Amino acid sequence: MSSLKGTSLPSPRIAMLKTVVGALILTLLPLPSWLEIIRPGFLALTVIYWSIAAPRAGGIALGWICGLMLDAFEGPVLGEHALALAFLAYLGVREHQRIRSKPIFQQSLIVFAGLILYEFVLFAIDGWTGHASTTPLRWVPTLTGALIWPAAAAVLARSYRPRT
Amino acid sequence: MAGFGTGSGRPLQGRGGSPGFRFTLYAIASIAIMVLDQRFNWLERAHYILQAATYPVELIVSSPVAAWRWIENSFASRDSLEAENQRLHTRLRDLELRSMRYDALAKQNAALIGLRKALPPVAQRWMAAHIVNIQLDALRQRVLIDRGSLNGVTQGQAVLDDHGVVGQTMYVGPWSAEVILITDPEHALPVEIERTGLRTIAVGAGDATSLALPYLPANADIRVGDVLVTSGLGGVFPPGYPVARVTEVHKDAVQPLAHVRAAPFAHLATDSEVMLIWFRHDSPSAPLREHNGELTTGDRSIQALPAPARPAQTSPAAPTPRSPMPKAATGGAPGPAPKTRITTPAGRAVPLATHGGGVPSESRSHEAGSGTGKRPRISLRYPCCAKARGGLHVRPLVASRRARARALAGARTH
Numbered sequence: 001m002s003s004l005k006g007t008s009l010p011s012p013r014i015a016m017l018k019t020v021v022g023a024l025i026l027t028l029l030p031l032p033s034w035l036e037i038i039r040p041g042f043l044a045l046t047v048i049y050w051s052i053a054a055p056r057a058g059g060i061a062l063g064w065i066c067g068l069m070l071d072a073f074e075g076p077v078l079g080e081h082a083l084a085l086a087f088l089a090y091l092g093v094r095e096h097q098r099i100r101s102k103p104i105f106q107q108s109l110i111v112f113a114g115l116i117l118y119e120f121v122l123f124a125i126d127g128w129t130g131h132a133s134t135t136p137l138r139w140v141p142t143l144t145g146a147l148i149w150p151a152a153a154a155v156l157a158r159s160y161r162p163r164t
Numbered sequence: 165m166a167g168f169g170t171g172s173g174r175p176l177q178g179r180g181g182s183p184g185f186r187f188t189l190y191a192i193a194s195i196a197i198m199v200l201d202q203r204f205n206w207l208e209r210a211h212y213i214l215q216a217a218t219y220p221v222e223l224i225v226s227s228p229v230a231a232w233r234w235i236e237n238s239f240a241s242r243d244s245l246e247a248e249n250q251r252l253h254t255r256l257r258d259l260e261l262r263s264m265r266y267d268a269l270a271k272q273n274a275a276l277i278g279l280r281k282a283l284p285p286v287a288q289r290w291m292a293a294h295i296v297n298i299q300l301d302a303l304r305q306r307v308l309i310d311r312g313s314l315n316g317v318t319q320g321q322a323v324l325d326d327h328g329v330v331g332q333t334m335y336v337g338p339w340s341a342e343v344i345l346i347t348d349p350e351h352a353l354p355v356e357i358e359r360t361g362l363r364t365i366a367v368g369a370g371d372a373t374s375l376a377l378p379y380l381p382a383n384a385d386i387r388v389g390d391v392l393v394t395s396g397l398g399g400v401f402p403p404g405y406p407v408a409r410v411t412e413v414h415k416d417a418v419q420p421l422a423h424v425r426a427a428p429f430a431h432l433a434t435d436s437e438v439m440l441i442w443f444r445h446d447s448p449s450a451p452l453r454e455h456n457g458e459l460t461t462g463d464r465s466i467q468a469l470p471a472p473a474r475p476a477q478t479s480p481a482a483p484t485p486r487s488p489m490p491k492a493a494t495g496g497a498p499g500p501a502p503k504t505r506i507t508t509p510a511g512r513a514v515p516l517a518t519h520g521g522g523v524p525s526e527s528r529s530h531e532a533g534s535g536t537g538k539r540p541r542i543s544l545r546y547p548c549c550a551k552a553r554g555g556l557h558v559r560p561l562v563a564s565r566r567a568r569a570r571a572l573a574g575a576r577t578h
Binding site: 024025027028029030031033036039055059060061063064067072073074076077078079080082083086087089090093094125129131133135137138 | 183184186187190191193194195196197198200201202210211214217218221222225226229297298299301303304306349350372433
């Protein structure tokens with residue numbers, strides 16, 4: 001990985017792939033309906049993590065590709081999640097140094113704000129394309145996503161540095 | 165944070181420009197894809213491929229649940245199997261008795277109408293499909309089934325279970341298809357109230373367990389417990405299949421529309437097997453199609469022809485000239501009152517609509533304009549199922565509300 005030379009760490013791309021696949025499976029796993037409502041956007045959390053942790057290796061491209069993958073499974077139009085996740089990744093990449101230095105609790109708050117923006121982009125595109133779903137339940141995953149951020153970040157960090 | 169260790173402190177300007185620039189590029193790409201998909205439907209093919217590409221992943225994800233089911237089934241006790249066998253036997257006997265009765269009724273009906281062809285089309289062919297246990301979208305009511313275009317499944321095909329209407333196929337891949345359930349807020353289903361024949365549209369109410377009937381006027385004749393069946397308009401579902409039972413009717417004196425909810429018969433939440441059905445589109449009860457400004461039914465051979473050339477040529481399908489109906493319906497009748505020159509579904513609908521209340525029924529306009537042979541065009545469209553029927557989305561549904569109001573006004577002035 002040319003962009004990572006100088007660091008002793010292995011390329012995060014393998015870890016990225018693994019975590020993205022894991023997040024996708026968690027997204028698609030059938031759950032009882034009450035769990036479905038509170039299921040956080042695992043892929044969004046993964047994208048946030050990697051855009052902060054490895055802004056050059058993953059970055060916006062990772063968000064965009066993950067979004068397209070999500071679009072293939074759900075969503076009314078192709079490109080919807082791609083745009084929203086690319087936006088989220090952009091915010092993460094732009095502010096990665098500031099976010100990294102924050103304690104985990106404040107990171108959760110930032111992630112909450114990011115997820116709300118992400119959901120709002122989806123909401124807006126849903127509306128523009130005529131597939132609006134105005135149920136307030138759609139905002140629940142932003143909250144649960146922020147709540148599990150510390151755990152998710154820890155798991156994702158382990159995936160990247162299994163040897164230490 | 166433990167993980168945030170890579171490359172800190174180095175500027176991000178590397179390959180591909182600044183993050184803002186790259187984001188702009190990706191945003192443009194996303195928007196281009198969205199516009200292509202939404203406006204031009206150029207990505208029909210892409211959806212097909214994606215459906216094929218995602219199916220293996222979906223199968224793998226659903227496999228633990230499927231394996232668990234299989235294990236559960238293979239360890240089912242003898243007692244429960246016997247009980248199930250008993251239950252199925254009872255049900256089979258019951259259904260056989262009912263189908264006998266149905267045959268008798270069908271014959272009677274055919275004799276009465278004098279037109280065997282006028283019977284509503286029943287499913288001609290059906291195929292069982294398993295639901296792949298997977299969560300497609302938490303906000304929308306979609307399921308994935310394990311049959312695709314290689315099994316002959318087409319877009320916009322009716323899906324039923326053994327209790328009622330489930331939904332219709334939306335995206336079809338080679339081995340799988342995405343089904344939009346009738347409870348999806350984007351799904352609109354043309355229904356008829358069985359008791360009165362009143363036609364309306366049932367849309368998904370946004371939750372998994374109910375349908376809404378948003379277009380019924382407050383004075384509509386509808387009660388809790390009424391059964392909704394498919395009306396056959398829209399062309400996706402054959403008429404007469406059970407859809408839902410009305411659970412809630414709320415009429416407010418100041419509101420022009422009634423607030424009606426219904427619970428679907430189909431076991432949408434617990435189904436693991438559904439049926440895809442094929443039915444004859446050219447049945448007289450099939451949806452009205454506009455042909456040269458006239459509303460026609462699917463079967464050309466039994467149209468009410470505008471100018472009768474020869475006197476009564478009784479169709480072979482009308483064995484008993486007991487009633488005046490067959491002549492009128494075969495269309496070659498010489499000089500009956502213009503009112504009887506109505507195609508079969510309209511003829512069926514006339515008596516229903518007269519006591520049905522304030523629906524803008526097509527039959528009225530038929531009656532009104534049939535004398536000249538030039539019937540008024542009805543702009544009423546049932547946007548049954550938005551996406552599957554060639555890219556109609558929610559907007560047509562909203563537009564159809566206006567069209568409905570217009571048609572309502574039109575029907576009253578006639």
